[in-house]
Amino acid sequence: MSISRRELVEGGVAIGVALLAAPARGASPTLEPTPENELGPFYKKGAPATTNLIVPGDPGLPLAVSGKVLDATGKPLSGAIIEVWHTDTRGVYDLEGYRYRARMTVAADGSYRFQTLMPGHYPERVAQHIHYRVSAPGRKVLVTQLYFATDPAFAGDPDHNYKKDPVLEDRRLIRPVTLGESGGPQAAVVFDTVLGT
Amino acid sequence: MSDAGTGAVLRLDASGPVLAVALVAGGTRVSALLAGMRIATWSCADGRSIGEVTYRGPPPTAAAIDQAGDRIAIGTGDGAVRILDATTLEAKAELPRARSACGQLTFSRDGSLLAGLAGGRHLELSLWNVGTARLTGTFADPALEPGNVALHPDGRTVAISLLTGDVAVLDVASGRPTRTLSDAQMTADALAFAANGSALVAAPYDGTVLVWQLPRWSVKRARGIPGANALAVAADASQAVTSRNSYNPRDTPAEARLIDLAADRVLARVSLGIASHTDVALLGPGHARVVSTQGSALELRDLRA
Numbered sequence: 001m002s003i004s005r006r007e008l009v010e011g012g013v014a015i016g017v018a019l020l021a022a023p024a025r026g027a028s029p030t031l032e033p034t035p036e037n038e039l040g041p042f043y044k045k046g047a048p049a050t051t052n053l054i055v056p057g058d059p060g061l062p063l064a065v066s067g068k069v070l071d072a073t074g075k076p077l078s079g080a081i082i083e084v085w086h087t088d089t090r091g092v093y094d095l096e097g098y099r100y101r102a103r104m105t106v107a108a109d110g111s112y113r114f115q116t117l118m119p120g121h122y123p124e125r126v127a128q129h130i131h132y133r134v135s136a137p138g139r140k141v142l143v144t145q146l147y148f149a150t151d152p153a154f155a156g157d158p159d160h161n162y163k164k165d166p167v168l169e170d171r172r173l174i175r176p177v178t179l180g181e182s183g184g185p186q187a188a189v190v191f192d193t194v195l196g197t
Numbered sequence: 198m199s200d201a202g203t204g205a206v207l208r209l210d211a212s213g214p215v216l217a218v219a220l221v222a223g224g225t226r227v228s229a230l231l232a233g234m235r236i237a238t239w240s241c242a243d244g245r246s247i248g249e250v251t252y253r254g255p256p257p258t259a260a261a262i263d264q265a266g267d268r269i270a271i272g273t274g275d276g277a278v279r280i281l282d283a284t285t286l287e288a289k290a291e292l293p294r295a296r297s298a299c300g301q302l303t304f305s306r307d308g309s310l311l312a313g314l315a316g317g318r319h320l321e322l323s324l325w326n327v328g329t330a331r332l333t334g335t336f337a338d339p340a341l342e343p344g345n346v347a348l349h350p351d352g353r354t355v356a357i358s359l360l361t362g363d364v365a366v367l368d369v370a371s372g373r374p375t376r377t378l379s380d381a382q383m384t385a386d387a388l389a390f391a392a393n394g395s396a397l398v399a400a401p402y403d404g405t406v407l408v409w410q411l412p413r414w415s416v417k418r419a420r421g422i423p424g425a426n427a428l429a430v431a432a433d434a435s436q437a438v439t440s441r442n443s444y445n446p447r448d449t450p451a452e453a454r455l456i457d458l459a460a461d462r463v464l465a466r467v468s469l470g471i472a473s474h475t476d477v478a479l480l481g482p483g484h485a486r487v488v489s490t491q492g493s494a495l496e497l498r499d500l501r502a
Contacts, residue, residue, distance in 0.1 A: 038318050039342050039360040041402060045382045095383065095402050095423040123444065141340070 029074045033196035035170035037145040040131060042093040047083055047101040053116035055099050060089035060117030062186040065146070068110040069134055070194050076110025077195060080136035084114065086129065091122030118148070118187060126165035127153045132193065139195040146191045150177040207244050209495040211237055215474060218495065220429075221266030224478030224486040228262055228283065229495065236269065236283070241486065241497055250286045254279070258316055259299040263308035268327070270311055272299035278313060280327060293332040295323040305348035306392055312346045312355060322346065322357065324369060334369045341365065344384040350394045358385040358399060366414075380407055380416045387428030387439055396434035398458070400425035408434055408458050419461040422452055429479045435459055438485035438500065440475040451475055453487040455500045464502035472496075 054062065069080040085101040087093050094100060100119070106112045119128045128151045134142040147158075147168060154161040158174045168174070178188045209227070217230040221238075226247065228238045234252040239245060252271065259272035262283060269281045276294040281287065292311070300316025309328055315321035320341040324334040336355075344358035354375075355367045364378040364385070378397075385399035385407075397409045404423035409416050424441040431437065440453035451472035455465040464483060469475060472489035479485050483502030488495055 036318075041344065041360060041384050041386070043360060043362065043383065044403060045362050096404050143342075 031070060031072045031074055031194040033072065033140075034142055034144055034193040035172055036143055037169065037173060038167060039133070039143045040167075042085060042095070043083075043131065043133065044085065044095075044098070044101060046098075047085065047103040048098055049104065050102045051104055051112075051114040053084075053100050053102050053114060055088075055117075058088060058117060060120075062184070063116050063118045064113065064186065064188040065116065065130065065191060066111070066113035066188070067191040067193065069106045069112065069136065070110055070192060071139065072194060072196060076106070076108070077136040077139065078106060078108045078110055080106045080110070080134060080139075080195070082106060082112055083133040084116075085131045086116070086119040087122055089117055089120045091120035121153070125167060127151050127162075127168055129168075132191075134193050134195060136195055139197060142193055142195050144193070145173060146189065147174040148177050148187075148189065149174050150187070207241070207497040209239050209244050209497070211490075211493040211495060212249065214493050215490040215495065217260070218474045218476050218488055218490050219262050219266075220476045220478040220486060220488055221262060221264055223264075224480045226266050227476075227488050227495065227497065228266055229490070230260060231493075236286070238266070238283070239495075244497075248284055250284070252281075252286055259302045259313070261302035261304055261311075263304040264306055265308055268304075268308060270302045270304065270327075272302055272313060274298045278302065278311070278325065280311075280330075290327065290330045292325045292327075292330055295321075295332075296335070296337075297321055299323070301346070303346045303348065305352065306350055306390070310348050310352055312348055314343050314346060314357075318342050320357065320359075320365075322355070322367070324355065334372050336367055336372050336374075345386055345388045347388040347390050347397065349390045349397075350392060356388060356390070356397050358388050358401075360384045362401065364388070364397070364399060376414065378409060378414065378416070380409075380418075381405070386426040389428050389430045391430050391434035392432035393434075396430075398428065398430045398434055398437055400428045400437075400439045406437060406439065406456060406458065410434075417458070419456055419458050420463070421456065422454055424449070427475050427477045429477045429485070431479055431482070436464070436479065436482065438477040438479055438487070440469070440477045440487050440489075442473060442475055443471045451489055453477060453485070453489075453498070453500060455483070455485045455502060457502075465500035467498055467500055469496070469498070 129145040213231040237249040238247040255273040278292040280290040297315035299313035301314040311325045313323040319339040320343045321337045342360040347356045357365045362381045381401040383402040385401040387400040406419040406421035425439045427440045451469035469489040474490045485500040
């Protein structure tokens with residue numbers, strides 16, 4: 001199998017556990033909690049338990065999202081629950097049903113992954129995004145959003161342009177996108193989340 | 198004024214883009230906030246302009262008009278909230294400051310109470326008695342993200358829709374939550390108590406209408422409009438009219454429906470075309486009014502069962 005990959009945007013954001021601050025020798029590493037970002041009005045309870053959000057026949061760039069859910073010491077939070085929701089390629093949320101909505105339980109090593117299509121843009125928001133609500137026993141619920149460094153809204157320079165979206169308050173939520181060519185174009189993003197207490 | 202279904206509409210032209218719109222005085226007048234902080238009012242009977250005034254105070258962070266159309270509340274960045282005469286914008290009262298600048302203000306149905314939600318993501322509610330110009334209660338919970346507020350006519354209970362879909366019910370006197378209503382799947386921009394205090398009605402984004410009957414808060418569901426953002430409820434909660442704007446995407450047709458809540462039946466519906474803002478009023482049993490705006494144009498329609 002031949003896979004051609006290229007990092008479209010480097011940016012200053014480290015992926016995943018690179019959010020780790022340098023630990024003192026012999027001490028547990030300390031991770032910054034993932035920045036919060038607003039829940040928005042389109043959250044819907046009762047999303048189906050699935051890791052495949054792709055609606056057959058819907059147009060759009062296939063997107064693989066993976067990552068881990070960790071505590072501030074870097075320990076995987078097995079059993080954490082992730083809820084995700086986003087628009088279709090046209091920028092439309094499904095209000096009456098559960099298209100592009102899912103709920104998943106992370107694995108014992110804290111990992112998760114799901115397949116979907118790249119979200120679209122819509123009038124009230126500048127940037128493409130996937131909403132996250134991450135919960136684990138004894139941890140503060142994390143409400144945040146994942147953004148994409150390849151988003152045309154950032155014009156190739158997320159460092160300077162991320163504030164074009166007034167909701168996007170923290171540059172660290174923009175993640176590099178890797179493009180693959182296995183059986184057609186597809187994108188991949190890694191988004192680790194760190195829950196505070 | 199013409200009825201839905203006939204295709205006839207009463208059209209009004211504002212002197213600038215409409216930023217917000219409200220049907221007031223029982224749906225007999227329509228007031229609009231225009232660009233440049235101008236407030237214009239028309240008669241719904243014949244479209245006659247009643248007046249237009251320009252607000253010249255500190256930049257507002259929130260504004261609301263009471264249902265009688267007599268008073269406007271303006272919140273500013275320093276947490277101050279002022280009550281102004283809606284016709285002249287003459288200052289009527291200055292309320293004690295909220296801890297944070299208000300991002301949203303809501304009058305009670307009779308205009309005697311005012312609720313303010315702070316502009317940030319976290320729930321921070323202030324309640325004032327407008328008549329005495331006193332702060333009567335506050336409530337904050339940084340774990341909750343609020344959507345909208347409804348004030349019970351008795352002045353003792355407040356309902357706050359949360360972005361999770363839950364509705365928090367607060368006791369004003371103690372400033373404490375008394376219950377959480379978890380029946381809605383999505384948040385409700387549109388939330389109102391019936392005038393007789395018998396029910397709380399919400400029109401969540403998922404296209405349902407939920408009616409909680411007091412005092413047991415038992416819930417009944419009816420079909421509404423997905424994405425609803427305006428709601429008016431009959432005094433006894435037997436009927437409601439709800440509407441939605443065009444949004445997400447912008448070419449979604451705006452719409453209004455008059456609903457028999459007890460029978461879960463749509464009594465009348467009308468497509469409003471493309472609209473940035475809408476508001477609704479119930480004029481009587483089986484008779485509702487809707488205003489929709491696009492740019493500086495306003496359209497008024499009636500719905501009859």
